[in-house]
Amino acid sequence: MxxxxxxxxxxxxxxxxxxxxxxxxxxxxxxxxxxxxxxxxxxxxxFKARGAEVVASGLAEHGRRALVCASAGNLGQALAWSGRARGIDVTVVASRSAPAAKLERIRALGAGLEVVDGDFEAARERAAALALSDGVRLVEDSLDxxxxxxxxxxxxxxxxxxxxxxxxxxxxxxxxxxxxxxxxxxxxxxxxxxxxxxxxxxxxxxxxxxxxxxxxxxxxxxxxxxxxxxxxxxxxxxxxxxxxxxxxxxxxxxxxxxxxxxxxxxxxxxxxxxxxxxxxxxxxxxxxxxxxxxxxxxxxxxxxxxxxxxxxxxxxxxx
CATH class of the missing domain: 3.40.50.1100 (Rossmann fold)
Known part of the structure; x- marks a missing residue:
């Protein structure tokens, strides 16, 4: 609490x-x-704006300037918004089947967007691989x-x-x-x-x-x-x-x-x-x-x- x-x-x-x-x-x-x-x-x-704010605030406090996440759309938008305000580079991995309106909004908020075939689980695997290869923070919704x-x-x-x-x-x-x-x-x-x-x-x-x-x-x-x-x-x-x-x-x-x-x-x-x-x-x-x-x-x-x-x-x- x-x-x-x-x-x-x-x-x-x-x-x-x-x-x-x-x-x-x-x-x-x-x-x-x-x-x-x-x-x-x-x-x-x-509602994901709330968790994104906590994540981004913590990263900025510790001087970390990049993150990657998998998202069905809403988490990606939230992290893009919170990251932009703090100078954090945000990369979002999403399924090609995600709603176009959500993907467009992620781009509009300044995040990098990678679209993959398959469902959300495929996006989650790709985000984990990117975080490992690039050495940046992987944000996993609900696990973090x-x-x-x-x-x-x-x-x-x-x-x-x-x-x-x-x-x-x-x-x-x-x-x-x-x-x-x-x-x-x-x-x-x-x-x-x-x-x-x-x-x-x-x-x-x-x-x-x-x-x-x-x-x-x-x-x-x-x-x-x-x-x-x-x-x-x-x-x-x-x-x-x-x-x-x-x-x-x-x-x-x-x-x-x-x-x-x-x-x-x-x-x-x-x-x-x-x-x-x-x-x-x-x-x-x-x-x-x-x-x-x-x-x-x-x-x-x-x-x-x-x-x-x-x-x-x-x-x-x-x-």
């Missing part, structure tokens, strides 16, 4: 104190009290504790808001968000239920949590690219087992319905990963009826053409 509080002190103020608000529109459609933690209200439109501590500052803000809630729904991918927020919640308000949500088409971490040992998958099949990993990190799973009360899988149709509901009821354009919490409520309304649920809207970097296909509306440029 001391390290998480210290992380909050080094994060750029524009990435802190994101809005937390009750959404009457969502509540009417979902049958429970819903508060939205809007992690898209920062320059890179993703700074990324978890940055995400955990969201938990501090939820608790500090002093608005009683019964459960928090957290998108589950590599695990930084879930383990970070989960640790704070379970330390400070242990009665609150920590529920992780993952797509049925990318279930590796959820299956691992259920089995209490690492389960890998051969492939992923989901529109939620930000959480589509196949190889859970053992140390991250160990942390998740300590803080998660449940891990659930949701259908693709529910993710799309959640995106549409966030647009129609709350005026929010979000990427699929950010709709996982709403999707979980849609699939199990009885579980949440009469409760106050917080859902973390974790990112809004979505390709406009894909969004139109899924939701039937086009986000405005720059949304």
């Amino acid at each position: 001391d390290r998480i509080r210290a992380a909050r002190r080094v994060i750029d103020p524009v990435c802190l104190a994101t809005p937390l608000f009750r959404s009457g529109g969502l509540e009417q459609g979902l049958g429970c009290a819903v508060s939205v933690k809007l992690e898209t209200a920062n320059p890179v439109r993703s 504790i700074e990324t978890c501590e940055g995400a955990a500052t969201i938990g501090l803000e939820l608790v500090d808001a002093a608005v009683p809630f019964d459960a928090v729904l957290i998108a589950l991918g590599g695990g930084a968000l879930a383990t970070g927020v989960g640790h704070v919640v379970k330390t400070l308000v242990p009665a609150v239920e920590v529920i992780c949500v993952q797509p049925l088409g990318a279930p590796a971490m959820t299956r691992s949590w259920r089995r209490r040992s690492v389960v890998t998958t051969d492939s992923t099949d989901t529109i939620a690219d930000g959480v589509a990993g196949r190889y859970p990190i053992p140390a991250v799973l160990d942390d998740l087992l300590l803080v998660a009360d449940d891990a659930v899988l949701v259908e693709e149709a529910s993710i799309v319905a959640g995106m549409r509901m966030l647009l129609d009821a709350a005026g929010l354009v979000v990427e699929p990963s950010a709709a996982l919490g709403v999707a979980a409520i849609l699939e199990d309304r009885d579980r949440f009826a009469g409760r106050h649920v917080v859902t973390i809207v974790c990112g809004s970097n979505v390709d406009p053409d894909a969004y139109r296909r899924w939701v039937g509306a086009v986000p405005a440029p720059g949304t």
